[in-house]
Every structure is written in structure tokens, then in C-alpha cells.
Amino acid sequence: MTARLDPEHDGLAGRADDVYEALLVAHEGLSEAESAALNARLILLLLNALSDPEMALAAIATARDGKVG
Amino acid sequence: MGRYIHKRFAYRTPPELSGAAARRYPVVIIGAGPVGLAAAIDLALHGVPVVVLDDSDRVSVGSRAICWAKRTLEIFDRLGIGERMVAKGVTWRVGRLFHGEREVYSFDLLPEAGHKMPAFINLQQYYVEEFLVERCADFPDLIDLRWNNRLVELERLDDGVIVSVETPEGAYRIEAGWLVACDGARSRTRTLLGLDFTGRVFEERFLIADVEMKADFPSERWFWFEPPFHSGESALLHKQPDDIYRIDLQLGWDADPEEEKKPERVIPRIRAIVGARPFELDWMSVYTFQCRRLDKFVHGRVIFAGDSAHIVSPFGARGGNGGIQDVDNLGWKLAAVVKGEAGAGLLASYDEERIFGADENIRHSARSTNFMTPKGGTERVFRRAVLDLAARHVFARRMVNSGRLSAPCSLAGLSLQTPAEVGGGVAPGQVCPDAPLLAPDGKNVFLLELLGQTFKWLALGQVAAPAGAGLPVVRIGEGGFADREGFARARLGWDVLYLVRPDQHVAARFLAPAAAEAVAALRRARGFAAAAEGVAA
Numbered sequence: 334m335t336a337r338l339d340p341e342h343d344g345l346a347g348r349a350d351d352v353y354e355a356l357l358v359a360h361e362g363l364s365e366a367e368s369a370a371l372n373a374r375l376i377l378l379l380l381n382a383l384s385d386p387e388m389a390l391a392a393i394a395t396a397r398d399g400k401v402g
Numbered sequence: 403m404g405r406y407i408h409k410r411f412a413y414r415t416p417p418e419l420s421g422a423a424a425r426r427y428p429v430v431i432i433g434a435g436p437v438g439l440a441a442a443i444d445l446a447l448h449g450v451p452v453v454v455l456d457d458s459d460r461v462s463v464g465s466r467a468i469c470w471a472k473r474t475l476e477i478f479d480r481l482g483i484g485e486r487m488v489a490k491g492v493t494w495r496v497g498r499l500f501h502g503e504r505e506v507y508s509f510d511l512l513p514e515a516g517h518k519m520p521a522f523i524n525l526q527q528y529y530v531e532e533f534l535v536e537r538c539a540d541f542p543d544l545i546d547l548r549w550n551n552r553l554v555e556l557e558r559l560d561d562g563v564i565v566s567v568e569t570p571e572g573a574y575r576i577e578a579g580w581l582v583a584c585d586g587a588r589s590r591t592r593t594l595l596g597l598d599f600t601g602r603v604f605e606e607r608f609l610i611a612d613v614e615m616k617a618d619f620p621s622e623r624w625f626w627f628e629p630p631f632h633s634g635e636s637a638l639l640h641k642q643p644d645d646i647y648r649i650d651l652q653l654g655w656d657a658d659p660e661e662e663k664k665p666e667r668v669i670p671r672i673r674a675i676v677g678a679r680p681f682e683l684d685w686m687s688v689y690t691f692q693c694r695r696l697d698k699f700v701h702g703r704v705i706f707a708g709d710s711a712h713i714v715s716p717f718g719a720r721g722g723n724g725g726i727q728d729v730d731n732l733g734w735k736l737a738a739v740v741k742g743e744a745g746a747g748l749l750a751s752y753d754e755e756r757i758f759g760a761d762e763n764i765r766h767s768a769r770s771t772n773f774m775t776p777k778g779g780t781e782r783v784f785r786r787a788v789l790d791l792a793a794r795h796v797f798a799r800r801m802v803n804s805g806r807l808s809a810p811c812s813l814a815g816l817s818l819q820t821p822a823e824v825g826g827g828v829a830p831g832q833v834c835p836d837a838p839l840l841a842p843d844g845k846n847v848f849l850l851e852l853l854g855q856t857f858k859w860l861a862l863g864q865v866a867a868p869a870g871a872g873l874p875v876v877r878i879g880e881g882g883f884a885d886r887e888g889f890a891r892a893r894l895g896w897d898v899l900y901l902v903r904p905d906q907h908v909a910a911r912f913l914a915p916a917a918a919e920a921v922a923a924l925r926r927a928r929g930f931a932a933a934a935e936g937v938a939a
């Protein structure tokens with residue numbers, strides 16, 4: 334289930350650039366506070382869209398660990 | 403109508419001061435707040451005589467706890483004042499949540515049909531205490547209620563306590579087998595035992611005010627985040643009987659409580675909510691949120707219940723409601739201990755079950771308080787995002803937290819309960835749900851009225867009830883009560899046997915009960931097997 338959080342997992346089906354670009358575009362022209370608000374809404378929407386509270390908790394823990402590479 | 407008039411209860415010379423021979427009492431209760439009074443009635447219903455000592459001579463000054471939840475009302479009904487409370491209280495079920503000017507959403511606690519008690523009523527604590535005091539008078543031989551009798555010292559014995567009491571006529575001592583400390587948040591008993599609360603104090607202050615006014619606000623709970631009429635973080639408006647409204651205003655940690663209590667500060671704040679309507683300030687207080695409890699509630703022969711054992715922040719109404727659930731859990735157990743009918747593990751299970759309940763209440767209250775008092779940038783940003791999304795997204799509404807209203811806690815998995823095979827119906831540990839029934843004599847009754855406050859087998863359908871265990875059987879179905887509207891079958895299942903505890907929690911559930919199993923479950927629920935099996939459970 335949390336295999337989706339494995340470092341090897343690529344869930345964006347080859348569209349990583351599209352998604353990353355959309356993220357930057359969404360923040361364009363926003364103040365720092367507006368950007369922070371957008372990020373917060375996005376995180377909440379994604380946590381809900383996961384439809385899996387265990388994975389949501391695991392994702393939060395993984396992010397908190399801050400593991401790179 | 404009109405403002406509540408506090409009667410003074412007469413002090414009477416206690417027998418110890420009028421030359422009567424000293425006697426030992428089975429139970430003395432310290433404090434005649436809602437918890438102490440309810441405990442006295444519960445013990446009296448089990449035939450245990452009690453002495454109740456209270457250091458004042460009247461009921462609660464100020465409305466204090468106003469929101470009473472369905473389970474608490476069911477307990478009060480068992481104690482004999484539930485119908486009176488519902489008749490006097492304001493029944494409500496709709497809550498509205500605002501962010502600034504905007505209504506974000508509303509919720510409807512619409513209780514399903516087929517319950518005797520509503521989801522919630524609002525009723526001032528002084529009425530609840532008044533009804534309890536009057537109910538105590540129904541037990542003149544069992545309840546000895548002593549006003550203006552203050553606990554000052556406590557001596558602990560192996561098999562009891564000696565309590566030193568101060569009265570207007572002088573001091574006396576009284577010996578008891580058990581002491582139930584219901585003396586509130588500043589419990590003298592707790593101090594005398596050198597015990598302390600552990601937990602959290604939140605750096606936030608609230609103004610709480612009761613306002614009397616003629617207004618057409620509906621019987622709903624209105625809660626604002628960042629209210630347009632108040633510079634603080636949140637506000638709450640709730641209707642009580644007698645044209646009294648409860649208003650809570652978050653003030654911030656920097657607020658000076660003494661300054662904030664001055665009418666010239668309070669009145670403009672209220673005026674901003676109620677507009678031009680004439681109103682009178684009935685009562686107010688400034689308080690700090692705390693979520694704290696004792697490490698253990700049972701200390702030898704001294705048992706803590708209510709605010710003396712735990713305190714929570716008020717949003718969610720878990721203070722008063724939690725205390726009454728303590729009583730519900732303790733009454734039958736202490737009565738069984740006094741009568742010598744309890745297993746060794748029974749009183750320990752009060753600690754186990756009510757600490758579990760207190761922690762649940764503390765967890766919910768702490769989360770509400772966190773949501774209402776965001777600390778710093780990120781918490782505020784997330785709260786704002788939740789409130790923004792909540793206008794359209796159901797999941798975000800579930801994150802908005804202005805108080806998770808008191809719900810009965812499940813005792814599943816704790817020592818007294820016998821785990822059941824998976825299957826339909828009510829799991830052991832849950833409160834038995836209510837259902838409207840038809841008695842063989844044609845009268846309408848509710849299931850919880852039939853269960854009362856002693857162990858019962860509850861048999862639905864054809865299932866056999868074990869003979870020989872000496873318990874009364876409540877049967878729904880052929881040869882028993884008719885399931886008038888089908889609620890019993892829908893909520894409890896059919897061809898199933900339950901063992902229901904005196905506090906109406908399910909202790910065990912059987913589809914095909916073997917007599918030995920059922921009797922073992924009963925022994926366990928009476929605290930006999932708990933010590934051995936509790937660890938593994």
C-alpha cells in the first residue's frame with residue numbers, strides 16, 4: 334500500500350514535467366502568503382484524494398523525515 | 403420566566419454534633435455538584451447509604467455546564483431526572499459554522515427516531531443540580547445530604563477513611579469505608595492526598611457570559627471563526643431556557659482576566675453580537691483552557707470522579723458529560739464492592755475504563771483547542787485552508803473543529819468485556835442502543851428503561867438465555883416485548899443474546915450461547931476474571 338511512497342515509485346506516468354510546470358504556474362504572481370495558502374489547500378486536497386488515511390499519515394511522516402536521495 | 407433564584411439549602415446539625423453515637427458509614431461523598439449528587443442517587447438506587455458533604459448551601463452559581471448529550475440524558479433518566487431535564491431544557495440539533503461574515507456550513511445532529519432521549523439539550527447546571535437535590539429527597543433513609551459541611555482533613559486507614567469536617571457549629575469527624583471525591587477542579591481531597599494533575603494548559607483566555615434577552619435566535623449552536631463583531635479568534639452563541647443565551651468569546655493570552663471581567667469591557671463586546679436588543683448580563687467568567695487529569699482515579703479507599711479527577715476545555719461539552727459517565731461507571735461497581743459481591747478486579751476496572759474515557763475526552767478537547775488557537779504561521783495557514791475548502795468540500799468540513807460534541811466512549815477490548823465473534827449487532831464495550839418496544843400488557847416502553855441498573859440478559863428472537871446465572875432476562879420477540887417499529891432488530895440484530903452491564907454497556911454477545919461461556923462472561927464482567935485475563939485482552 335505504502336509502496337507508493339517507495340523511493341523507486343514513479344506515479345506520474347511520464348508526465349512529471351507537466352505536473353511540475355503546472356505547480357509553478359499556479360504560484361506565478363502570488364505573494365508569499367498567497368503561495369503558502371495555495372500550498373496548504375493543495376496538500377489538504379491531495380491528502381483527501383489519496384483516499385487512504387494510512388498512506389496520508391505515512392506520506393506526512395516521510396516528508397517530515399526529509400530524506401533526500 | 404426570569405432569572406434563576408438560588409434557594410439556600412438549610413444547614414442541619416449533623417448527628418455527630420448532636421451527641422449521637424459515632425457510626426461508620428459505607429460511603430461518604432465530598433461535593434454536591436452534578437457528579438457528587440448523581441453518585442449519591444446511583445448508590446442509593448443500589449441500596450447503599452451515603453453521606454454527602456458540601457461546603458456551600460446552594461447549587462452552582464452561574465450556568466457553567468449547559469450542553470447535555472444523549473448518553474448523559476439516558477444516565478440521568480436512569481437516575482430519575484431525565485424527563486424533567488428534557489422538559490425544561492432547550493432541545494437543539496442544528497449547528498452553524500461561520501468564518502467572518504460567511505456561513506461555511508451547517509450540520510444537523512438529527513437523531514434517528516426511536517430513542518427516548520434527544521441528541522442534545524441545553525440546560526443550566528444550576529437546574530440540573532436543583533433537580534438532583536430534589537431527587538435525593540426521594541431517598542431519605544439512604545442519602546444524608548449535609549450543606550455547609552466542609553472537608554478539611556483526611557486520614558487514610560487500610561479499610562477506610564476518617565474525614566474531618568467543619569460546619570457553622572464546629573468541627574466533627576466521620577469514619578467511612580470509602581470516600582468518593584467529587585469536590586471539583588480545585589479538589590481539597592486531591593490536595594490532601596498530595597496528588598497533582600498532569601497535562602496541558604493552553605495559553606488562551608475565554609470570556610464566557612450568560613445574557614438574558616428577548617431574541618429570536620433559533621435553538622441552534624452558532625460558532626464563528628474570526629467573527630466580524632469581535633477582534634478575537636472565535637465566538638460561540640448558544641440558547642438556554644428562560645431567554646438566557648450563552649456567549650463565549652476568545653480573548654487571547656494577553657488579555658488581563660480582571661480587566662476583561664469589568665462590565666465596561668464586557669458590555670460592548672456583547673452589544674456587538676446582539677445588536678440593539680436590550681439585554682442583561684446574568685453571569686460571566688474568564689477562564690483558561692486546560693486538559694489535565696490524575697494519573698490514577700482510585701487511591702486505596704479514596705476514589706476520584708468528575709472535575710476532581712480530570713478537567714477538559716469546554717468546547718465539546720465533555721466536562722459535565724464526562725463526569726456523569728464516571729458516575730455511571732462507578733456506581734454499580736462501588737455498590738458491589740460495598741455489598742461484597744465484586745471480584746478483585748472490579749474497582750480497578752473503574753480506573754481502566756474511565757481513564758480511557760478521560761483520555762478520549764482530553765484528546766478531543768485538546769484537538770479542538772488547537773484548532774481554535776492556531777500557534778504561529780503554519781498552523782494559521784492550514785486552518786485558513788481548511789475553512790476555505792470547507793465551503794465546498796465535505797472532507798474539509800470534517801477537519802473544522804469547533805468542539806467534537808460529547809459521545810459515549812466504547813469500552814471494547816478492556817478487561818470486563820468478553821470479545822465476541824465478528825458479526826452483526828452491538829460490539830461488547832458499546833452502550834446498548836435504545837429502542838421503542840411494546841410490553842405484553844400493551845404499554846409503550848423503551849429498552850433502556852427495561853435494562854435499568856442491574857445485570858441483564860438481553861435476548862432477541864429465539865436465542866436461549868442461560869438458566870441458573872440468576873439474572874433477569876429481557877426478551878424481545880415471541881413471548882416478550884414486541885419490537886414495535888423494528889428499531890431493536892435494526893440496531894441489535896436478531897437471534898442474539900447480550901449480557902448488559904448495570905451501566906447499560908454491552909459486556910458480551912453470543913449467537914449460540916453455551917451456558918458455561920455465558921456464565922464465564924458474567925463472572926468476568928463482575929471483576930472476577932479480569933485480573934488474570936485483563937492483561938491478555
Ligand SMILES: Cc1cc2nc3c(=O)[nH]c(=O)nc-3n(C[C@H](O)[C@H](O)[C@H](O)COP(=O)(O)OP(=O)(O)OC[C@H]3O[C@@H](n4cnc5c(N)ncnc54)[C@H](O)[C@@H]3O)c2cc1C
Nearest residue numbers: 433435436437456457466467553585586590708709721722
Ligand atoms: C466558569 C466555568 C464554566 C464552565 N463551563 C462549562 C461548559 O460550558 N460546559 C461544560 O461541559 N462544563 C463547563 N464547566 C465545567 C463543569 O461545570 C464541570 O465539569 C462540572 O461542574 C463538574 O462537576 P463536579 O460535580 O465534578 O464539580 P463541581 O460542579 O465543581 O462541584 C464540586 C462541589 O464540591 C464542593 N466542594 C468543593 N470543595 C469542598 C470541600 N472541601 N468540602 C465539601 N465540599 C466541597 C463544591 O461546593 C461543589 O458543590 C465550567 C466550569 C466553570 C468553573
